[in-house]
Amino acid sequence: MLRTGQQYREGLQDGREIWIDGERVKDVTVHPAFKPIVDVKSRMYDIAHEDAFRDTFGYDEGGDRCSTLLRRPTQQRHWWESWCALDAFFKDIKGVVTRVGDETVGEMWSLYDGRDVLNKIDPRFAANISNHIDRVLHDDVFHVSANTDPKGDRSIRPQDQDPDMMVHVVKETDAGIIIRGAKYETAAAYADQAFLKPTVGAWTDEKQSDYAVGCIVKMGAPGVKHVCRSGFAGRGRKEDYPLSNGFDEVDTLMILDNVLIPWEDVFFYRFTEGARYIRSTLHRYSAFPYVLRILYTADMMIGAAMWNCRQTGLDKMQAVREKLADMVAYREGIRAHLAASIALAETSPGGLLMPNQSLLYAGRIHACSNLPQVMHIARELCGGQLCVTPNVATFEASGTKTWMDKFYSLNQNWMADDRRKLLAFARDLLNSDYAGHRLTFVQFAQAPHFNHLNALYQSFDFSGPLDMVKQFAGLSDRIDAKPAVAPVKSAA
Ligand SMILES: Cc1cc2nc3c(=O)[nH]c(=O)nc-3n(C[C@H](O)[C@H](O)[C@H](O)COP(=O)(O)OP(=O)(O)OC[C@H]3O[C@@H](n4cnc5c(N)ncnc54)[C@H](O)[C@@H]3O)c2cc1C
Numbered sequence: 001m002l003r004t005g006q007q008y009r010e011g012l013q014d015g016r017e018i019w020i021d022g023e024r025v026k027d028v029t030v031h032p033a034f035k036p037i038v039d040v041k042s043r044m045y046d047i048a049h050e051d052a053f054r055d056t057f058g059y060d061e062g063g064d065r066c067s068t069l070l071r072r073p074t075q076q077r078h079w080w081e082s083w084c085a086l087d088a089f090f091k092d093i094k095g096v097v098t099r100v101g102d103e104t105v106g107e108m109w110s111l112y113d114g115r116d117v118l119n120k121i122d123p124r125f126a127a128n129i130s131n132h133i134d135r136v137l138h139d140d141v142f143h144v145s146a147n148t149d150p151k152g153d154r155s156i157r158p159q160d161q162d163p164d165m166m167v168h169v170v171k172e173t174d175a176g177i178i179i180r181g182a183k184y185e186t187a188a189a190y191a192d193q194a195f196l197k198p199t200v201g202a203w204t205d206e207k208q209s210d211y212a213v214g215c216i217v218k219m220g221a222p223g224v225k226h227v228c229r230s231g232f233a234g235r236g237r238k239e240d241y242p243l244s245n246g247f248d249e250v251d252t253l254m255i256l257d258n259v260l261i262p263w264e265d266v267f268f269y270r271f272t273e274g275a276r277y278i279r280s281t282l283h284r285y286s287a288f289p290y291v292l293r294i295l296y297t298a299d300m301m302i303g304a305a306m307w308n309c310r311q312t313g314l315d316k317m318q319a320v321r322e323k324l325a326d327m328v329a330y331r332e333g334i335r336a337h338l339a340a341s342i343a344l345a346e347t348s349p350g351g352l353l354m355p356n357q358s359l360l361y362a363g364r365i366h367a368c369s370n371l372p373q374v375m376h377i378a379r380e381l382c383g384g385q386l387c388v389t390p391n392v393a394t395f396e397a398s399g400t401k402t403w404m405d406k407f408y409s410l411n412q413n414w415m416a417d418d419r420r421k422l423l424a425f426a427r428d429l430l431n432s433d434y435a436g437h438r439l440t441f442v443q444f445a446q447a448p449h450f451n452h453l454n455a456l457y458q459s460f461d462f463s464g465p466l467d468m469v470k471q472f473a474g475l476s477d478r479i480d481a482k483p484a485v486a487p488v489k490s491a492a
Contacts, residue, residue, distance in 0.1 A: 002058055002065050003140040004049060005042030011192055012038070014220030018189045020228040020250070028190050033231025036246050038190050040093055041100055041142060044069075047092060056085050062138070069102035070137050072109055073353045079288065079342045086292060095247040096296045098445070099187040103293070104145040106285030107195050108133050110278065111214070111267060113350035117277045118268055125267055132216055132265070146183035146196040146217065146254060147282075147447075158211055167196065167256060168210045169269050176262040177269055179213060186445055188252040189226040193218050197267075197282070198275040212275035214267040223259040226252045232434040239392035240424050244434035249441075283446055283455065284348070287364050288355050290446050292338060294367040297438070298331035301378040304426040308382045311414045311422065323377050330366075330374045337363025357459040365452050368442050375439060379430045382423070387431055389423045 003011075009029045018025035020033055028034045048057035048067060058065050059081075068085045071078055082102065090096055111118070112133055115126040136143050152158070152165030167181030185194060197214040217224065229251050232244035268274030283290070306324060309315035315324070341355035341363065348354045379386065395404045395416065408416035429435055443449065466481035 001138060001140060002048050002067060003045050005044075005046040008042055008045050008142065009038065012190060012220075016189070016220035016224065016226065018226040018228065018252075021230055025189075032234045033228070033248075033250060034190055034233075036233045037097070037187075037249055040095075040097055040247065041190065043093055044089060044100055045140070047089065053088060053092075056081075056088050064138050066137050067102075067140055070105050070140070072112075072133065072137070073285070074351070075353060076342055076345055078353070079345065079355065082289070083292060083338075086289070090296055093246075095243060096293055096300065097247050097249055098290065098293045098441070099144055099249050101142045101144070101191075103286055103289040104195070105136055105143055106289070107145055107197075107282055108136065108143070109285050109348075109350075109352055110281040110283070111195075113284075113348045113352065114274075114277045114281065115350065117273060120273070124263070128264055129267055132267075142190075142192045144185060144187045144191040144194045145286075146185045146188070146194040147199050148184045149199050150182055150184075150253075151199065166199065166211045167213065169213050170258065173260070176260050177213070177215070177266060178258050178260055179215070179256050180258055182253055182255045184251065185254045186249050186251045186441070188219055188254045189228055189250060191219055194254070197278050209270045209272050212272045213269040214274060214278055215261045215269070216265040216267075217254075217256070217259065217261065218265075219254075221259055223257040225255040225257060227255060228252050232432075232437070235433070237392055239421075241428045241432060241434065242425055243428040244432060248434060280458065283364075284354050284357060284360075285352075287360050287446065287455075288338065288341065291334060291360070291364050291367045294371065294442060295331065295334045295338065297371070297442075298327070298334060298367075298374065300429055301375060302327050302331060304422065304429055305378045305381040307422050308426065311410055311419060312383075314381075320381065323381055327374055327377055330370055333370075334363060334367045337366060358456065358461065361452065361456040361459055364446075365449075365456060368452060369449060371442050372439060375430055375435075378426075382426045382430065385423055386427050389420065389427070392420065392424070395420050 012028050016028070018028055020031070025031045025034070029038050047053045057068050059068055059071065060066070061071070068081050071082070073079055073082075086102070108129060111129050115129065118126040118129065135141060149166040152161050158166045158168070164181045167179055167183060169177050170180050171178040179196075183194075183196060188194060194217050195214070196217050198212055219226070231250050232241070232248040233246075235241060235244060238245040268278075302324070305327065306315065309320055309324070314320045337359055338355075341357075341360040344356040344359060345353050346356055389408075390400070390404065394400045395408075404420070405416045408419040410419060427435075447455075463481040469475070470479065470481060
């Protein structure tokens with residue numbers, strides 16, 4: 001069943017406890033900080049019901065109409081089709097958003113691949129993951145990701161400090177487990193549920209097992225409190241900050257104050273190997289839609305820089321063209337990694353089709369770690385007017401309009417209004433509070449850089465280069481290119 005935007009909004013009216021700027025939010029669907037992004041997610045639901053988009057956003061499975069964006073991939077075309085759907089969606093909303101469900105659902109597919117591991121502890125848990133994957137698909141659930149605890153002092157074991165610094169099980173009951181702690185989580189306040197799992201860590205110490213818990217948390221469950229950072233929407237007029245006011249994905253410190261997780265929502269607990277497994281495979285699917293968003297961010301930067309250069313005639317200069325070409329090389333590098341990861345996709349242990357892991361993780365490193373530098377090239381190409389241009393009110397006011405029209409009209413094609421609009425868009429993309437936040441989002445929201453590097457290290461097959469050097473250098477047959485202990489395939 002494909003939900004409508006209205007059904008999604010009604011689902012958020014579950015009495016959930018949300019706080020922002022010291023204020024208790026009565027209705028997340030109309031609060032100014034959340035309304036724009038709730039509208040975007042509603043649009044994602046509604047668009048699948050429109051004739052022009054029906055086949056792009058929906059497909060038939062098990063007698064139901066389901067979302068293309070939530071489909072378990074088993075064929076290459078499934079990856080191309082979800083790419084096409086996202087492309088259509090971003091063009092429709094005229095912006096880019098990341099945590100709207102499709103980018104996080106893949107984390108559960110990774111756990112599905114590990115049913116054998118889960119079966120070791122209790123077969124009930126393996127069934128739970130299949131049931132939840134079906135439920136997300138058939139009930140069209142908005143599902144987000146809860147990985148990161150406040151963590152406290154990392155040089156001290158969790159048990160030896162405030163134990164709530166990491167989410168842990170405090171009690172087992174007939175109805176389920178009771179958990180305490182907190183997680184940082186984008187979009188939690190306006191999502192339906194989250195897949196909660198242990199944070200990035202070594203997960204080798206069995207004594208940490210109270211902390212090795214994976215489950216589904218319902219966002220309106222008793223004891224769940226959403227304490228949100230300040231929003232960017234409403235800071236200035238939409239004409240001045242079009243992205244801040246349209247696409248801010250509000251992040252939450254989700255506090256879990258003795259929350260009951262029913263048994264059917266538990267995937268593993270008191271199971272350090274489960275924690276190790278999920279941490280080593282978590283992003284094998286979801287890295288794809290995450291990196292795909294950065295391709296669109298790159299296009300927005302290239303478009304903004306190129307329009308600015310055309311407005312000002314700077315695109316005729318060779319040195320400027322070289323900077324634009326650097327941006328294009330970054331953009332095409334992302335596209336090449338994504339396309340190649342589909343073309344060379346691999347069958348997963350659970351029988352799904354995962355993007356080629358080494359190519360996907362290399363693409364994630366390329367996209368995330370080079371973003372600051374490319375963003376700065378775009379900023380530089382847009383010039384200093386990016387940050388000194390007055391706001392729309394000044395362009396409209398009778399005392400200043402004539403001067404704004406005079407100094408911001410470049411020629412007959414480029415009048416002041418278009419110049420102002422382009423500079424406002426570029427400022428919000430590159431220079432605003434929102435722009436800085438998005439840059440940090442890309443660096444951290446899925447995992448931090450060191451973790452991206454580890455994922456690539458674990459998934460790249462080193463035997464090729466090792467064998468090559470063994471042959472070319474004439475090394476003896478006593479040494480073997482295969483590692484003594486096989487790496488976990490496709491870690492994230
Ligand atoms: C905008 C934004 C959105 C987010 N959304 C979500 C979300 O939706 N869900 C979610 O679960 N989390 C989310 N996060 C949290 C994110 O996953 C964490 O920020 C990330 O895992 C890093 O944890 P930390 O911030 O506690 O940094 P720390 O763990 O304190 O690390 C800080 C730095 O220390 C260094 N470092 C730490 N440990 C190591 C190590 N073992 N090896 C090498 N260097 C190391 C690295 O330089 C690292 O960047 C979000 C974060 C941001 C900024």
